[in-house]
Amino acid sequence: MRKSTKLALAFAALAGAVGTTAYAENNASAKMRDGMMARLDKAMSDSDGAITFDQFSDAMNARLKKLVAANGGKLTVAQLADALEKARFERMARRIIARYDTRGDGTLTTDDITSRQKKVFAMLDKNNDGKIEKSELPKGHRFGRHRQPDNDDSVQ
Structure with missing residues (x-):
C-alpha cells in the first residue's frame, strides 16, 4: 500500500475517533445542560419565578456540596x-x-x-x-x- 494511502487511512481513522469522542462529549454536555435547566426550572417554580444566588447555588450543586461536607470539607x-x-x-x-x-x-x-x-x-x-x-x-x-x-x- 502506498504511503499516501496509509496516511489517508490513518487520518480517516483518527478523524473518526475524534468525531466519536466529540459526539459523546456533546451528548454528555447536552444531558448535563438539560439536567441543569430542569433543576433551575424547579427552583424557579418553587420560588414564584425568581431565585436568589443561594437558591441557584443550591439547585446547581446540592449533591456535590453534600459530598464535600460529608468528607470533611474536601473531596x-x-x-x-x-x-x-x-x-x-x-x-x-x-x-x-x-x-x-x-x-x-x-x-x-x-x-x-x-x-x-x-x-x-x-x-x-x-x-x-x-x-x-x-x-x-x-x-x-x-x-x-x-x-x-x-x-x-x-x-x-
Whole structure:
C-alpha cells in the first residue's frame, strides 16, 4: 500500500475517533445542560419565578456540596469517582429491578429472573417448537462468534 494511502487511512481513522469522542462529549454536555435547566426550572417554580444566588447555588450543586461536607470539607478525585460510580450503578440496579420485578415490591428473586427469561425465550422462539434456531434470531446477531474453531478453521 502506498504511503499516501496509509496516511489517508490513518487520518480517516483518527478523524473518526475524534468525531466519536466529540459526539459523546456533546451528548454528555447536552444531558448535563438539560439536567441543569430542569433543576433551575424547579427552583424557579418553587420560588414564584425568581431565585436568589443561594437558591441557584443550591439547585446547581446540592449533591456535590453534600459530598464535600460529608468528607470533611474536601473531596478527592477518588472520593468523587466512588460517589459517581455508586450513583451510576444504583441507577442501573433500579432499571434492572424494574425490568425483572414481577411483584412490584422492589426486590429481585430467581423466580423473577426465570419469568423474564421465559418471556424473552418465547419471543425468540418464533415457531413455538421449544428451541431457538439461528433463523429465529434478530438480524445482525452474530451467533456463534465465540465458538471453537473446527478442523477447517484451525491454523496449520
